[in-house]
Amino acid sequence: MKAETAKTFDPNDPHGFAELGEHHGHHITSTKMLITVILILVALTGLTILTSEAETYLVKEMGWALPEWVNVAVAMSIALVKGAFVLLIFMALRYENPLYSIVFLFCMFAFALFLGLTGMDIDNRGHVYPWKVHAINAGGTGVNMNYPGGTIHVLGETITLPPTTYTGSLANHVKEVYIEQTGISEDEYHRRWAEANHIHEHHDTLSSPARSIARTGPSGALDEAVPGEHAQDAAHSPETNSGH
Amino acid sequence: MSTIDAQTRVSDPAQPGWKRYKFADHFRNAEDEFDACKLGFWLFLATEVLLFSGLFCAYAMFRVKYPEAFAAGSHHLNVWYGGTNTLVLLASSFTVAMAIRCAQLNNQKWLRINLIITIICAFLFFFIKLNFEYIPKWGEGIRPGLLYSNPFAGDPMEPIWWSVYYAATGIHALHVLIGAGLLIWCLVRSFRTTQYGPTHYTMLENSGLYWHLVDVIWIFLFPLLYLIH
Numbered sequence: 001m002k003a004e005t006a007k008t009f010d011p012n013d014p015h016g017f018a019e020l021g022e023h024h025g026h027h028i029t030s031t032k033m034l035i036t037v038i039l040i041l042v043a044l045t046g047l048t049i050l051t052s053e054a055e056t057y058l059v060k061e062m063g064w065a066l067p068e069w070v071n072v073a074v075a076m077s078i079a080l081v082k083g084a085f086v087l088l089i090f091m092a093l094r095y096e097n098p099l100y101s102i103v104f105l106f107c108m109f110a111f112a113l114f115l116g117l118t119g120m121d122i123d124n125r126g127h128v129y130p131w132k133v134h135a136i137n138a139g140g141t142g143v144n145m146n147y148p149g150g151t152i153h154v155l156g157e158t159i160t161l162p163p164t165t166y167t168g169s170l171a172n173h174v175k176e177v178y179i180e181q182t183g184i185s186e187d188e189y190h191r192r193w194a195e196a197n198h199i200h201e202h203h204d205t206l207s208s209p210a211r212s213i214a215r216t217g218p219s220g221a222l223d224e225a226v227p228g229e230h231a232q233d234a235a236h237s238p239e240t241n242s243g244h
Numbered sequence: 245m246s247t248i249d250a251q252t253r254v255s256d257p258a259q260p261g262w263k264r265y266k267f268a269d270h271f272r273n274a275e276d277e278f279d280a281c282k283l284g285f286w287l288f289l290a291t292e293v294l295l296f297s298g299l300f301c302a303y304a305m306f307r308v309k310y311p312e313a314f315a316a317g318s319h320h321l322n323v324w325y326g327g328t329n330t331l332v333l334l335a336s337s338f339t340v341a342m343a344i345r346c347a348q349l350n351n352q353k354w355l356r357i358n359l360i361i362t363i364i365c366a367f368l369f370f371f372i373k374l375n376f377e378y379i380p381k382w383g384e385g386i387r388p389g390l391l392y393s394n395p396f397a398g399d400p401m402e403p404i405w406w407s408v409y410y411a412a413t414g415i416h417a418l419h420v421l422i423g424a425g426l427l428i429w430c431l432v433r434s435f436r437t438t439q440y441g442p443t444h445y446t447m448l449e450n451s452g453l454y455w456h457l458v459d460v461i462w463i464f465l466f467p468l469l470y471l472i473h
Contacts, residue, residue, distance in 0.1 A: 026278075028348045029341065038338040045330050049323060052471040075467035082463045090341045091456045097279065100286045107293040114301040122305050147390060154391075155382065161390060170390070171397035178395030189395075196384075196396035197319075 027095035037089045041082055048078040261433070262347075262441030278446050285450040289457050292419075296461050299412045303468060306404050315473050316398030317405030320386065325376050326470035329369050330462065336365030337459040340427070340452045347445040352438055359431045362455065366424035373417055412465055419458045426451040 051074050058064040088094040093101045149163035166173040179189055256264065271277040307314045343358035381387075385394035388410035392403040430448050433439040440448045 026348060028345060031342070031345065034338060034341050034345070038334060041334045041337075042331060045327065045334065048467055048471060049327050052323070052467075052473075056473060071472055075471045079464050079467050083460050086337060086456055086460050086463065090337055090459075091453055097283075099283060103283075103286045103290050104293070107290050107297065110294055111297040111300070114297055115304060118301055118305055119308075122309065152391065155379075159391065164390070169400035170392055170403045171394075171400045174385075174393055175395045175397070193396045196394075197398055 027092060029089065029092060029095070033089060037085050041085055044078050044082050048075055051075070051078075260352075260441060261437030261439035262444040264437075265439075265444040274443060278444075278449075281446045281450065282453075285453055289453060292457060295415070296412075299408070299415065300464070300468075303408050303412065306408055310399070310401040310404060313399040313401035313405050317402050317409065318469065318473055319398060320381070321409075321470050322376070323470045325372055326466050329372050330466045332365050332369045332372070333459045333462050336362045336369075337456055339365070340455045344445065344449055344452050347440040347448050348442055350441050352434070352441075355440060356431060356434055359427055359434065363424055363427050363431065366420055366427070366455075370417060370420055370424075373413065377413075409469060413469070416458070416461055416465060419454075419461070423451070423455045423458050426454060 052071070055066060055071050055074070059066055087104065093104065147161065147164040150161055152159045152161065164173070175189070179186075184192070265274075267274040267277040271280070339358040339361040343355050343362065346352070346355035346358060385392065386406055387393065388407045389403070392406060397403070430440070430451050433447070
């Protein structure tokens with residue numbers, strides 16, 4: 001082996017790095033490659049907008065029963081391809097030391113952990129609450145608020161928030177305050193609501209802002225209850241479970 | 245080249261900055277310094293990705309819990325502003341890649357032109373975001389958190405969507421401004437000392453990586469916020 005051969009000691013290279021070989025220099029990406037990639041990225045941006053519009057059209061105008069995950073899957077697949085092009089070519093991961101790619105892939109692994117563990121937590125809270133009813137509060141539902149009030153300066157505007165206490169959602173609270181302050185009827189509110197949401201001759205009944213226009217969405221919520229009924233959701237309310 | 249050589253090299257003011265640049269004493273050569281800087285910057289980019297991972301995670305969890313609220317909120321966003329901003333960022337990503345290529349080939353004129361285009365794109369992105377999206381929405385009472393005061397919410401849980409929206413796009417917009425600042429700094433150094441050339445362009449390379457990352461984040465934010473109904 002060459003390593004066994006005695007070498008003169010070089011004080012400027014005590015660890016013998018010079019033997020590891022020369023650097024191959026930086027990779028210079030060709031203009032042709034960069035232009036090809038930017039054109040692909042622009043085309044994919046157009047494609048993702050187009051597919052999204054087409055899906056909306058097929059569902060709303062043609063009445064197609066597209067599975068709800070199609071929208072998410074198509075948009076995310078295109079985004080992944082676009083992201084990969086930027087990372088591999090523009091950020092040159094394809095040509096560089098694989099160590100940088102490993103650093104990036106570690107992030108993706110961490111992201112998968114975040115998603116997986118948080119998802120498991122959210123998914124299984126219903127099982128935990130009945131046992132933990134005296135130990136934890138079922139927070140994060142956004143359905144009640146007790147705020148002492150305060151002043152906030154933002155974008156050159158001074159906003160004074162009055163002390164706020166409500167049960168139900170913030171949106172419903174704001175709606176009730178609005179109706180109370182303007183003194184309009186429920187029907188007038190619905191007319192203004194439809195106008196603000198650009199719904200003119202829609203076949204949906206506008207009985208409640210909770211009943212929004214028909215839309216596609218991801219698979220059903222983990223909670224079976226409609227959002228407005230969260231306040232009464234037995235599985236999430238410590239009070240109803242305290243009898244256990 | 246030995247360390248002694250590097251320390252005793254005379255710096256000639258007539259030479260461009262990238263030729264005068266001396267790597268730090270504890271590096272074997274300029275290449276090693278470049279690689280070490282770049283690895284350090286990739287580790288920093290990893291923390292940035294983890295920061296945005298938290299936001300994407302919040303998005304995913306709230307979306308699974310309140311899909312109607314997310315659909316109602318997404319309905320308020322204009323896909324053409326989002327799409328224009330996507331193209332603006334993609335174009336700037338291309339020009340910054342070209343700027344680095346110009347540095348590698350010692351094409352100082354086009355290095356600067358590409359940097360200027362990138363910086364203009366950065367501010368154009370921020371202008372579109374602020375002027376056509378944040379300010380009109382703020383006026384309608386569509387604001388984050390407890391500031392939400394729009395009485396015509398499409399869904400009782402819509403304020404949650406807007407909190408996620410403002411947090412994600414706000415932090416992204418902050419990164420756009422920081423990236424623009426880095427690139428302006430590069431441009432100033434390029435004009436003052438012709439700092440970047442074939443043997444030394446570390447700061448330009450890392451600023452470029454930062455800018456590409458801002459672009460990658462937006463590539464994912466755009467469909468999540470604007471396209472998925």
